[in-house]
Amino acid sequence: MQIELSQQELLSLHQTMVLIRRSEERLSRLFADGEVPGFLHLSIGQEAVPAGICAALQAGDTVASNHRGHGHALAKGVELRGFFAEILGREEGLCRGRGGSIHVADLRVGMLGANGIVGGGLPIALGSALAHQVRRTGGIAVAFFGDGAMAEGVLHECLNLASLWKLPLIFACENNGWSEFSPLDRQFAAQLGALGNAFGIPSVQVDGSDVAAVCLAANRIVGAARRGDGPQILECKTFRWRGHYEGDPQKYRDADDLAAARNRDPLALSSARLVAMGISAERIGTFERTVEARIEAAVEAACLGREPDYAAAAADVYTQTAAGTHG
Amino acid sequence: MAEIRYAMAINRALADAMLADASVILFGEDVAAPGGPFTVTRGLQAQFGAERVRDTPISEATITGAAVGTALGGLKPVVEIMFMDFITLAMDALVNQAAKAHFMFGGQCSVPMVVRTPHGGGLNAGPQHSQCLEAWFGHVPGLKVVVPSNPADAYGLLRAAITDPDPVIFVENKTLYSMKGELADAPQSVAIGRARIAQSGSDATIVVYGASVATALKAAISLAAEGIAAEVIDLRSIQPWDERAVLESVTKTRRLIVAHEAVTAFGVGAEIAARVSELAFGQLAAPVFRVGADFMPIPFARSLEREYLPGEADIAAAVRRSLNWKPNARTKP
Numbered sequence: 033m034q035i036e037l038s039q040q041e042l043l044s045l046h047q048t049m050v051l052i053r054r055s056e057e058r059l060s061r062l063f064a065d066g067e068v069p070g071f072l073h074l075s076i077g078q079e080a081v082p083a084g085i086c087a088a089l090q091a092g093d094t095v096a097s098n099h100r101g102h103g104h105a106l107a108k109g110v111e112l113r114g115f116f117a118e119i120l121g122r123e124e125g126l127c128r129g130r131g132g133s134i135h136v137a138d139l140r141v142g143m144l145g146a147n148g149i150v151g152g153g154l155p156i157a158l159g160s161a162l163a164h165q166v167r168r169t170g171g172i173a174v175a176f177f178g179d180g181a182m183a184e185g186v187l188h189e190c191l192n193l194a195s196l197w198k199l200p201l202i203f204a205c206e207n208n209g210w211s212e213f214s215p216l217d218r219q220f221a222a223q224l225g226a227l228g229n230a231f232g233i234p235s236v237q238v239d240g241s242d243v244a245a246v247c248l249a250a251n252r253i254v255g256a257a258r259r260g261d262g263p264q265i266l267e268c269k270t271f272r273w274r275g276h277y278e279g280d281p282q283k284y285r286d287a288d289d290l291a292a293a294r295n296r297d298p299l300a301l302s303s304a305r306l307v308a309m310g311i312s313a314e315r316i317g318t319f320e321r322t323v324e325a326r327i328e329a330a331v332e333a334a335c336l337g338r339e340p341d342y343a344a345a346a347a348d349v350y351t352q353t354a355a356g357t358h359g
Numbered sequence: 360m361a362e363i364r365y366a367m368a369i370n371r372a373l374a375d376a377m378l379a380d381a382s383v384i385l386f387g388e389d390v391a392a393p394g395g396p397f398t399v400t401r402g403l404q405a406q407f408g409a410e411r412v413r414d415t416p417i418s419e420a421t422i423t424g425a426a427v428g429t430a431l432g433g434l435k436p437v438v439e440i441m442f443m444d445f446i447t448l449a450m451d452a453l454v455n456q457a458a459k460a461h462f463m464f465g466g467q468c469s470v471p472m473v474v475r476t477p478h479g480g481g482l483n484a485g486p487q488h489s490q491c492l493e494a495w496f497g498h499v500p501g502l503k504v505v506v507p508s509n510p511a512d513a514y515g516l517l518r519a520a521i522t523d524p525d526p527v528i529f530v531e532n533k534t535l536y537s538m539k540g541e542l543a544d545a546p547q548s549v550a551i552g553r554a555r556i557a558q559s560g561s562d563a564t565i566v567v568y569g570a571s572v573a574t575a576l577k578a579a580i581s582l583a584a585e586g587i588a589a590e591v592i593d594l595r596s597i598q599p600w601d602e603r604a605v606l607e608s609v610t611k612t613r614r615l616i617v618a619h620e621a622v623t624a625f626g627v628g629a630e631i632a633a634r635v636s637e638l639a640f641g642q643l644a645a646p647v648f649r650v651g652a653d654f655m656p657i658p659f660a661r662s663l664e665r666e667y668l669p670g671e672a673d674i675a676a677a678v679r680r681s682l683n684w685k686p687n688a689r690t691k692p
Binding site: 094096125126127128129130131135137138139140144145147149152154155156157158159160162164166167185186189190192193196197348350351352355356357358359 | 382596
């Protein structure tokens with residue numbers, strides 16, 4: 033069993049985290065400039081979780097995400113220009129401007145969609161795992177969810193059914209301690225690991241700010257799920273740096289809590305580790321600037337996109353418009 | 360041609376669909392080993408194996424949400440919600456996920472899933488095992504809603520629903536499961552969205568679906584004895600519904616009655632009445648009349664349920680009311 037990551041592997045994980053961090057920082061600026069319609073939920077501070085888990089996946093594996101899903105989408109490899117164009121509400125967006133930030137999806141890379149309903153992605157991921165099992169694709173499915181979803185009934189239904197059917201499904205919990213505006217200890221009376229125990233599902237808890245730890249744990253449990261050992265839980269303790277949504281004044285949160293979050297910066301941790309492995313800070317910086325240039329090019333292209341066509345959208349409610357009158 | 364019961368016609372459609380397409384799978388509460396609460400899925404697990412025909416725990420939200428995920432994963436799931444009343448527990452999966460995925464993801468994907476579920480009273484099953492909630496789903500862009508009235512249509516529409524790339528709610532009336540009818544030796548699909556003229560007539564149009572078709576046909580017999588020729592249109596599906604067939608009939612009869620077992624208020628009848636009024640007001644010789652259940656939960660006691668359910672006399676009375684309607688006459692509310 034692998035107990036350490038190579039320099040190259042860690043560099044690749046760091047690159048994914050930089051992609052997520054800088055993309056969201058860019059989105060935050062676009063939002064402040066009034067360029068992003070609707071709501072924006074950023075995952076800054078949580079980058080190590082999607083980066084570490086998606087690095088353990090293969091192209092055919094599938095992930096279902098939640099409302100804080102930019103990291104999952106980017107780590108799974110969605111097309112960058114389409115990603116920004118979608119969030120900006122453009123025709124060239126991955127979803128042709130019909131979904132926005134909360135519904136970014138790219139089925140070509142196994143990204144089954146962010147989701148506006150807390151817990152909504154869980155049964156979809158379970159169904160995807162069932163399809164992998166029945167079709168013998170060799171693939172697995174991952175359900176990304178936050179600690180807020182632990183109070184949703186579907187999580188408990190899904191733990192039960194996934195265990196009964198030994199589905200190749202990873203329950204990936206990003207436990208950032210906040211259910212929207214309320215702290216976890218006022219939201220959930222149990223522990224996820226204990227719940228897993230109750231359903232006979234192995235669970236691992238990991239420092240969700242340490243991308244190497246997340247990736248090594250993910251490699252183990254993804255391997256187990258792929259071998260046919262059934263569902264697995266990976267609970268990542270992580271920190272949400274921003275509000276529930278951009279513009280959230282976070283009056284419910286004190287300065288100590290925010291400072292504690294910023295003290296566990298997954299990017300700073302991985303940078304330090306890379307330097308300790310002998311990679312120069314200069315090389316890491318060059319690396320990061322390459323990612324930033326990619327983002328800037330994608331944003332520029334996305335901003336040039338067209339507004340979506342209303343008639344085309346209205347004609348695309350169904351895949352196959354049947355005879356008769358729909359509405 | 361052979362005679363077959365409605366429940367067995369559905370069973371045969373499921374078996375034929377599974378034979379024709381290895382990606383069709385079934386799951387739901389007690390559908391596999393027990394063969395379904397109304398024996399609709401009897402024998403299918405034995406024929407197709409435990410991988411393709413599965414019993415689930417009592418978890419409607421996850422059954423339906425998993426259907427979305429399996430459909431996105433390249434399978435064609437047909438799931439069962441044991442009573443339509445229980446579909447309330449699956450609303451997120453249907454309304455927010457299944458209905459929207461194709462549109463919301465910019466046409467990247469389809470969600471080819473079918474939810475089979477029985478509705479309807481007549482079994483004294485009480486307020487939480489008898490409701491007709493199909494109008495709710497007709498209101499949601501992205502869903503299709505099919506309600507077959509006889510064994511041949513149950514077969515043909517279910518085959519069409521399973522082949523359809525979009526999510527379909529397939530509603531079976533519990534009192535129809537024992538209904539007998541003819542089924543061709545090599546039965547075909549029936550296109551969703553096309554109505555059927557169950558009986559031709561020239562004096563008034565009665566638009567119905569599901570079990571109300573048989574009720575309307577009985578009403579038409581009693582009306583015929585009075586010299587009234589009613590035309591009965593079986594919608595077969597309510598989302599989409601065959602507006603053209605209804606308008607053609609109304610152009611001929613100039614009178615329209617829409618009848619269903621579901622509660623009248625905010626129902627399918629209200630939608631059709633409004634639409635026909637918008638499109639063919641000048642053709643109508645009388646207001647469109649609706650026949651449906653009173654605005655109350657379905658009661659349990661035999662006497663209460665009998666009075667609650669709209670029957671042939673209610674439909675016949677509505678037709679007479681239409682024929683007797685005089686302009687400027689004040690009608691009692």
